[in-house]
Amino acid sequence: MKRRQLKLLSILSILVLMILAACGSTDEDSSDSDSGKTKEDIKFLSMLTGGTQGTYYPLGGTFADLITTETGVKTTAEVSQASAANMTALQEGEGNIAFVQTDIAYYGTEGIMMFEGKKTDAVSALGALYPxxxxxxxxxxxxxxxxxxxxxxxxxxxxxxxxxxxxxxxxxxxxxxxxxxxxxxxxxxxxxxxxxxxxxxxxxxxxxxxxxxxxxxxxxxxxxxxxxxxxxxxxxxxxxxxxxxxxxxxxxxxxxxxxxxxxxxLAMLAVNKDLSEDLVYKITKAIYGNTDKISHAKGEFIKAETALDGIGIEVHPGAKKYFDEVNK
The missing domain is CATH 3.40.190.10 (Periplasmic binding protein-like II)
Known part of the structure; x- marks a missing residue:
């Protein structure tokens, strides 16, 4: 009788250990899945612009509305200190998309001028906009x-x-x-x-x-x-x-x-490299595929066929995929 009870206890112990191990594995898999979802299932995007009386801010409001409508990801245009500050913010993960000048984007990725010793290597280009x-x-x-x-x-x-x-x-x-x-x-x-x-x-x-x-x-x-x-x-x-x-x-x-x-x-849009290819593709399409909806005077300069002109930094794969499709 005692021998039988011991055997039963042993079997139960093994079953408990197997269940715990399975739970641990599930938690680990869930963690991996969640870390992946931070890139794919973003619910909110921050677009850094400039001062309220410049061109970036009103145009950024239009872009934010287009992205929200076309992708379903709520996007907000935010006032900022403009180009150089925007590059630093993208580098530090304090924004997702930003208006910058092409010259400043180049300085940042090269780590020169005002970015000496502060290279912005987490930033890539989405596309050029207007002079x-x-x-x-x-x-x-x-x-x-x-x-x-x-x-x-x-x-x-x-x-x-x-x-x-x-x-x-x-x-x-x-x-x-x-x-x-x-x-x-x-x-x-x-x-x-x-x-x-x-x-x-x-x-x-x-x-x-x-x-x-x-x-x-x-x-x-x-x-x-x-x-x-x-x-x-x-x-x-x-x-x-x-x-x-x-x-x-x-x-x-x-x-x-x-x-x-x-x-x-040139004015351009830059993005954080961590954004997924699929999301950046959709963002790029939302803007460059709807230029007829841009009422700002600078809208006439924003075209998919010239979006890579004057870009001196690496283009995000998602943006490149869109421009390759429409410009082939």
Missing amino acids: ETVQLVTLADSGITSFEDLKGKKVSVGAPGSGTYANAEQLLEIHGLSMEDIEAQSLDFGESTDGIQSGQIDAAFITAGYPTGAVEALNATNKVSIISVSDEKADALIEKYPYYAKDTIPAGTYGIKGETPTVSV
Whole structure:
């Protein structure tokens, strides 16, 4: 009898151990499955833009709506400090999609300029958008008619962490100036135009698609002037920094009679590399497959066939898959 009981206990013990082992295996499998689901079953996406009075924010709102509608993943456009800060945020997992300038994206992935020792190797490209025009804004009666006139003046060179700062520094350099030759102010677009209007600053660098909301608001109360970049200086800039291109602000923009020659870089979208190929494919399709639904003036420049032009960093496989399909 005792022998039988011992045998029964032994069998029960083995069964219990087998059940526990199976449970452990199930938990482990579930953990693996859950870790995979973080990439595939994302319910919310954060799109980093720029200041509310630039071009990134309103355009980002449109993109966020398209992504939400087309993919079912709730996407929100968020105010940010723009290009350089957006690259850092993507690197640190504090955003999923971001507007950046092509030059800043290149600096980040190479770990140079403002990213020295802080390479953004967790970021890849989704696609190019439109030209971002470098606009040196002042008032028509300021007495500033050239870059050389900026010497000793209070000039906004962009918000901390923005690509505008790099553009300002490089354009000053080409004109024989440096940040030490001006009283540099780190302001966003809205603060810049408010400062010009109140007389707190004399001029501001604003890198954004024209017409820029902040400059339009300033022109509503004061006659503005955009300082031109000559062909000679543009050529010198492009020779040293080949990601620039010549650009022209059309006559009538901000009420200015003639055309204003200047330079531009490209705006682009970047994403965190950890997003799955399938999700990025759907995001790319949601934007570039619905350009007819983009009411912003810059919508006319956003095309699948030119989306890889000027991109100097690795393109996410999901975006590449979409562009390969539509451009074959």
